[in-house]
Amino acid sequence: MIPRYRLLLPALLLVSLPLLPPAPGRAEPPPQKLPKVLLIGDSISIGYAPNVQKLLEGQAEVVHHEGNAQDTRTGLKMLDGWLGDTKWDAIHFNWGLWDLKGQADGTTVVPPDEYEKNLRTLVERLKKTGAKLIWASTTPVPEMNAQKRTPENVVKFNDIAAWVMKDNNIPIDDLHARMLPNRQKYESKPNDVHFSKEGSQFLAEAVAASVRKELRLPEPKKD
Secondary structure (H helix, E strand, O other): OOOHHHHHHHHHHHHHOOOOOOOOOOOOOOOOOOOEEEEEOOHHHHHHHHHHHHHOOOOOEEEEOOOOOOOHHHHHHHHHHHHOOOOOOEEEEOOOOOOOOEOOOOOEOOOHHHHHHHHHHHHHHHHOOOOEEEEEOOOOOOOOOOOOOOHHHHHHHHHHHHHHHHHOOOOEEOHHHHHHHHHHHHEOOOOOOOEOHHHHHHHHHHHHHHHHHHHOOOOOOOO
């Protein structure tokens, strides 16, 4: 006959053994947090914004503020609302076409000296966000256009903006230089300041490249 204590021993050992947790599976990596990019500008930027979003898909979250940035006076009124509470990693911005629009008396909607003053105020506000800032120069216009914008004033206002950006160490995405030799090829219709879908794509490639450079994002692989 087997002693009773020998029969009870295996059961006692099983009861006394600690319950081990299940073997851990392979942990899923946390979702990648993409940098946030804000585009600020008028209808030109509204045109290229969707293309920039596609070009930076998987690299950055790109948004354009609601509506049209119009001139620097509008920017001073609306900028805080456009920035909101988001922590932006990069802000690509422009004002100019609305500021330099001609009036009946030969002046511009926003005089050059006020444009510089307003732009400096806007830049100071943008710098407080801590984001990488990128200025976009104002795109070229045809000699004749219904909006009474002149190529000479575009150059003049771009020069003012370049001076402001230099004082603040802000890089310039020179969309004016990029588009100037291609304006007629990409204009949406004769003597218009806007651009075709192909023109917006052409500009978007430069915008996306400038954002990648400032955020140190890899260049896309070429096919």
